Amino acid sequence: MHGDDRKYWLDDPANVTRLYRGVWIVGLLLVALDFVLHRHDDLAFAETWGFYAFYGFVACVSLVLTAKGLRRLVRRPEDYYER
Amino acid sequence: MSVELPVAAILIGAGLVAPLLPARLRPAFLALAPIAALLQLVSLSAGDVLRVELFGFALEPVRVDRLSLAFGYVFAIAAFLNVIFAWHVRDGVEPSAAMVYAGAAMGAVFAGDLLTLFVYWELTAVAALLVIWARGTERAFRAGMRYVAIQLASGMLLAGGAAVYYAATGSLAFDTIGLNGPGGVLLLLAFGIKCAFPLLHNWLQDAYPEATATGTVVLSAFTTKLGIYALARGFPGTELLIWVGTAMAAFPIFYAVIENDLRRVLAYSMNNQLGFMVVGVGLGTELGLNGAVAHAFADILFKGLLFMSMGAVLLRAGTVNGTDLGGLYKSMPWTTGFCIVGAASISAFPLFSGFATKSMIMTSAAEQGYVVEWLVLLFASAGVFHHAGIKIPYFAFFAHDAGIRCKEAPLNMLVAMALGAALCIGIGVFPAALYGILPFPVTYEPYTSAHVVAQLQLLVFSALAFAVLMRTGIYPPELRSVNLDFDWIYRRVGPALVAAGATPLTALSLGVGRLVRSAAGWLMAAGNRAAAPGGLMARTRPTGVMALWMAALLGAYLLVYYL
Numbered sequence: 284m285h286g287d288d289r290k291y292w293l294d295d296p297a298n299v300t301r302l303y304r305g306v307w308i309v310g311l312l313l314v315a316l317d318f319v320l321h322r323h324d325d326l327a328f329a330e331t332w333g334f335y336a337f338y339g340f341v342a343c344v345s346l347v348l349t350a351k352g353l354r355r356l357v358r359r360p361e362d363y364y365e366r
Numbered sequence: 367m368s369v370e371l372p373v374a375a376i377l378i379g380a381g382l383v384a385p386l387l388p389a390r391l392r393p394a395f396l397a398l399a400p401i402a403a404l405l406q407l408v409s410l411s412a413g414d415v416l417r418v419e420l421f422g423f424a425l426e427p428v429r430v431d432r433l434s435l436a437f438g439y440v441f442a443i444a445a446f447l448n449v450i451f452a453w454h455v456r457d458g459v460e461p462s463a464a465m466v467y468a469g470a471a472m473g474a475v476f477a478g479d480l481l482t483l484f485v486y487w488e489l490t491a492v493a494a495l496l497v498i499w500a501r502g503t504e505r506a507f508r509a510g511m512r513y514v515a516i517q518l519a520s521g522m523l524l525a526g527g528a529a530v531y532y533a534a535t536g537s538l539a540f541d542t543i544g545l546n547g548p549g550g551v552l553l554l555l556a557f558g559i560k561c562a563f564p565l566l567h568n569w570l571q572d573a574y575p576e577a578t579a580t581g582t583v584v585l586s587a588f589t590t591k592l593g594i595y596a597l598a599r600g601f602p603g604t605e606l607l608i609w610v611g612t613a614m615a616a617f618p619i620f621y622a623v624i625e626n627d628l629r630r631v632l633a634y635s636m637n638n639q640l641g642f643m644v645v646g647v648g649l650g651t652e653l654g655l656n657g658a659v660a661h662a663f664a665d666i667l668f669k670g671l672l673f674m675s676m677g678a679v680l681l682r683a684g685t686v687n688g689t690d691l692g693g694l695y696k697s698m699p700w701t702t703g704f705c706i707v708g709a710a711s712i713s714a715f716p717l718f719s720g721f722a723t724k725s726m727i728m729t730s731a732a733e734q735g736y737v738v739e740w741l742v743l744l745f746a747s748a749g750v751f752h753h754a755g756i757k758i759p760y761f762a763f764f765a766h767d768a769g770i771r772c773k774e775a776p777l778n779m780l781v782a783m784a785l786g787a788a789l790c791i792g793i794g795v796f797p798a799a800l801y802g803i804l805p806f807p808v809t810y811e812p813y814t815s816a817h818v819v820a821q822l823q824l825l826v827f828s829a830l831a832f833a834v835l836m837r838t839g840i841y842p843p844e845l846r847s848v849n850l851d852f853d854w855i856y857r858r859v860g861p862a863l864v865a866a867g868a869t870p871l872t873a874l875s876l877g878v879g880r881l882v883r884s885a886a887g888w889l890m891a892a893g894n895r896a897a898a899p900g901g902l903m904a905r906t907r908p909t910g911v912m913a914l915w916m917a918a919l920l921g922a923y924l925l926v927y928y929l
Contacts, residue, residue, distance in 0.1 A: 291696060293764065303833050310826040313819060322816040325732035326740065335823035342748040343831035350623035351842045357850040358624070364848060364857055365505075 310336060369414040372428050373438060373476065374486065376403045377445060377469030381493075384462040393453045396465055400446035403472065407438045415478060423538055426478025432805040433659065437475040437595045439803060440663045441468055444587040444670060447786055451674055452580035453778035460500035464584040467493035471588035475595050479538040480528035483596070487524055487556075490589055491517035497581045498573055506576040512853075513573035516566075517589075520559035527552030543600040553600060560593025561644060562637050564613050568853035570637060571621075575629040575686075579677035582629055586636060586673045591662045594643045598658055603650020608731075611648055612739045615641030619749035621851060626844050628686040628758055629676050632669065635712065635754040638746055639665050645743065646727040649734055652806040657726030659804055664719040664793055668711035671786035672758060675705035678775035678783070679762055686762070688844035693767030701775045702763040704783035711790040713755035713825060714747065719790045721821060722797035722812045729810065748828045755825075756832050761844060882926045 292298050317332035324330045380399035384392050412435065416428035445468035452461050470489035477483040491514055498510040527549035532538055534548030543550050555566075562570045574585050601607060615638050622634035639661070646658030678701045679694060680686045695702040707718070714720035724747065731740045774780070793800050801808035835841040 289696070293695075294767075303837070306826060306830060306833065310823070310830055313823045313826055316819050317823075320815060320819060322819060323814075324816060324820065325729055326737060329820070333823070335820045336827040338744060339748045339824040339827035340831045342745045343752045343828045344835065346619060346745075346749050346752060347623060347831075347835055347841060350620045353620050354624040354842060354845075354847075354849070358845070358847045359850060361846045361848055363850075 369410060369416045369428050369430065371406065372416070372473060373403045373406050373410075373442075374469045374473030376406060377472055378466050378489075379469075381462045381465030381467075381469060384465060385458040389456045389458065392458065392461065393449060393455075396461055397446060397449045399465055400442045400449065400468070403445070404439070404442040407435065407442060410435065423479075423481060425482055425538065427473075427482050428476050429478025429540075430476065432803070433595070433598060434475045436659050436663060436803050436805065437591065438472060440591075440666050441472050441475070441588065443789070444468070444666050447670060447674075447782050448580070448584050448587070450785070451583055451677070451779055451782035454776050455578075455580055457500060460497055460578065460581055460584075463493050463496035463500070464581070467497060467584065467588060471592050474592050478540060480524070480531065480540050481538050483540055484521065484524050484528060487560075487592075488518070488521045490592060491521060494585060494589060497584050498577045500581055501576060501578045503576070509573045509576040512857075513569050516559060516569040520556045523552050523556035523559070527556055540599060542602060545601065545604050545606065550601075554597075554604075557593050557596040557600065558610075560589055561597055561640055562590055562593070562614070563610055563644075564617060565852050567614070567618070567637055568851055571618075571630055571633040571851065572853050574633045574636075575627050579680040583670055583673045583677055586632075586669050587666050590636065590640055591666055594640065594647070594658060594662045597644065597647045598655060602647055602655055604648055607644050607648025608736060608739055609648075611641045611644030611646075612742045613641070614638065614644055615746035616742050616749075619746060619753055621849060622749075622753035623757070624842060624845075624847075624849055626688050626846060628688055628691070628762055629673065629680070631688075631753060631758060632672055632676065635750060636665075636669055638750055639669065639712065641746065642724055642727050642743065645731060645739065649727070649730045649736075651730050651734065653726055653733070653810060654730035656801075656804040656806050656808055656810075657723060657730060660723040660726060660800055661720075663800060664711065664723040664790070667786055667789045667793070668708045668719055671704060671708035671783060671790060672712065672754070674779065674783050674786060675701050675708060676758070676762070678779050681779075682772040682775060683770050687846070688757075688761035689846055691762045691768055691770070692765040693763070694770060694772075695763040696767070697770065697772045698763070698774050700780050701783065702759065704780075704787045705759050705763065707787040707790055709755040709759050711794065713751035714821060715794075715825060716813070716818045716821060717791065717794045719793035719800075721794055722800070723793070725812050725817060725821075726810055744824070748824055751825050751828045752832055756829060760832075879926055882922065886922060886926075 314333045314336050322330055328334070377399050380396060384396055387395055410430045412431045414428070414430040415426055418425050418427060445465065448464055448468070449461065452464070455461055467490055470486045470493055474483055474486035474490065477486055494517070495510050495514045498506055498513060528538060530549030530552060531543065531547070543553055545551065545554060559566045570590065574582050577585055597607070618634040618637040622631045622638070625631045625634060643658040643661050646654040646661065676686050678698065679691065682698065683691060683694060685691065711718040711720045714724050728740065728743060731743060775783070797812055801810070832841070
C-alpha cells in the first residue's frame with residue numbers, strides 16, 4: 284500500500300490547469316485542421332468547419348443543464364423506496 | 367464435434383455440475399466450459415441444423431447462421447472473462463448460475479424455432495435471478511423479484527406471440543416476422559422488454575446494480591444482447607425501431623448525469639448503447655444490421671470491462687457511490703487504466719472498439735436520410751462520452767481525493783480486465799477481424815481522416831464542456847439520492863392505487879362486521895331471555911341441538927373473522 288504522504292502529479296492544481304489548457308489547445312488544433320483538410324461527410328451541413336466541435340460542446344452543456352433541471356423534478360431521499 | 371451437441375448444453379451442463387465440485391476446483395472447471403463451447407462454435411458452419419419432432423411440432427433446437435454465430439462467439443468470450451473475473455468467489459451458486467445463464471443465452475441465439483427460443487428465454491430469466499439474489503441483501507431480493515416478474519412477462523408475451531404465429535402460419539420457425547406479421551406486436555413487445563425499450567427499461571437500472579461485484583458483470587453481457595439478437599432476427603427494417611432506438615439512446619443519458627451509484631450510471635449508459643443497436647436493426651440495411659451486431663459484440667466487451675472496473679472498486683473500497691469515491695487512481699492504478707480503456711471504447715475514440723462499430727450505424731442513418739435521428743444520435747454520442755467516458759473514471763478515480771487507501775484489485779480481476787481491454791483495443795485497431803464475422807460482407811472503412819477528425823472534435827469538445835462546467839461550478843455535484851424513473855409507476859403509484867382501491871373495501875367489511883356484531887348482540891340478548899328460567903334454552907334438549915347451536919355460533923364467528 285502507498286503511503287498517504289506520496290505526492291502525485293495531479294495533486295498540484297497548477298498541473299490540472301496545465302492539463303486543461305492542453306486539452307483546449309488540442310481542441311483548437313482539431314478545428315484548425317478543418318481549414319486544411321476538406322472533411323467529406325455523409326451529410327453536407329456536417330462538413331462546415333468546426334461542426335462537430337461546436338455540436339459536441341453545445342450538446343454536453345445542454346445535457347448537463349437539462350439534467351440539473353430534471354434532478355429538481357425527480358430527486359428523492361436515498362431511502363425513498365424503503366420507507 | 368458436430369451440431370448434434372448443442373453449444374448451450376456444454377455451458378448449462380457445466381453450470382449444473384459445478385456446485386457439486388470442491389470450491390477450489392470450480393473456477394478451473396467452469397473456465398473450460400466456454401473454451402469447449404468456443405471450439406464447438408468454430409467447428410460449426412452456417413447452414414448446420416439440428417431438427418427434431420416433438421409433440422407433432424417440427425423444431426430446430428440448433429440452427430446455425432452468421433447472425434447466431436456472431437452472438438455465440440461473444441457470449442462464449444464473455445462467459446470465459448466472467449469466470450476469470452470471479453475466480454476468487456467461493457460461493458457455489460453465483461458462478462454456476464452464471465454459466466447456466468450464459469448457456470441459456472447461447473441456446474436462445476441458436477434456436478431455430480420460437481418454442482426452443484421460449485424455453486431458453488425463460489431459463490435466462492431464472493438463472494439471472496439467482497445471480498441477482500447471490501448478493502444476499504434485502505434490496506437484491508426485492509429487485510430480483512421485480513426483475514423476474516418483468517422477465518417472465520416478456521416470456522408470456524413471447525409464448526402468446528408464438529401461439530398466434532403458429533395458428534396463422536402452421537409453423538414455429540423463427541425468421542423475419544415483422545410488425546404486421548401474425549403475433550408481430552406481441553413478439554416485438556417481448557423482445558422490447560429484453561432490449562429495455564423506453565418505459566419497458568427500468569428492470570435494467572433497478573436490478574443490475576443490486577447484484578454482487580462479479581454478478582453485475584455477468585448480467586451486463588447476456589439478456590439485453592439476446593434481445594437485440596431477437597430483434598435483428600425477427601424485425602429487421604421495422605421503421606418504428608429507428609425512433610424507438612433514437613429515444614432510447616437519448617433519454618437515459620440525462621439520468622446518467624445525475625445518478626450517484628456508478629454502476630447504475632453504467633446501466634443507464636447501457637440503455638443508451640442499446641438504443642444505437644435498435645436503430646441499426648430498424649434501418650435494416652446491410653450496414654445498419656452489421657453495425658447493430660458489431661456494436662452488440664463490442665458493447666458486451668467494453669461494458670463488461672467498465673462493470674468489472676466498478677466491481678473491483680466495490681470490492682476494494684466497499685462502495686461505488688460517486689459521493690464517497692475519488693482519488694482511487696493512487697491505490698488502484700491498474701484498475702484505473704483498464705477503466706479508461708473501457709471508457710474510451712464506449713466513447714468511440716479512434717483506435718478503440720466503439721469507433722469501429724457505432725459509426726456503422728451512424729453512417730447508415732445518414733445515408734438513409736434520417737437527419738433528425740442522426741442529430742439526436744450524435745447528441746447521444748457526445749453525451750455518452752460525457753457521462754460514461756468521463757464521469758465514471760473521473761468520480762471514481764480522480765476528482766477530489768476521498769482519502770480511501772485500499773489494495774489494488776485481486777490478480778484474477780486484473781487479468782480479466784486486461785483481456786477485456788486487449789479485446790477492446792484489438793477491435794479498435796483491427797476492425798477487419800470483427801467485420802469478418804458479421805452477417806453481411808463489409809465494405810465500410812471507419813478510418814478515414816474525415817471520420818477521425820470529426821470524432822475527435824466531438825469528443826475533445828465534449829470533454830472541454832465537462833471541464834468548463836466543472837471549473838465554473840455549474841456541474842451538478844454528486845448527491846445521495848434516488849431519482850424517480852418509470853419504475854416509480856409500479857413501485858409507488860401502482861401500490862398506492864391498490865391501497866386506495868382497498869380503502870372502500872375495508873370500510874365495507876368494517877360495516878358488515880358491525881352489522882354482524884349487533885345482530886349477534888341481539889341474538890345473545892334473545893338467547894339470555896331464552897336461557898332464563900322457563901325460557902327456550904332452559905328446557906332440556908338433546909346434546910345434538912346444543913352442538914348445532916355451537917356450530918352456528920362458530921360459523922358466525924368464522925364469518926366475522928374473515929370479514
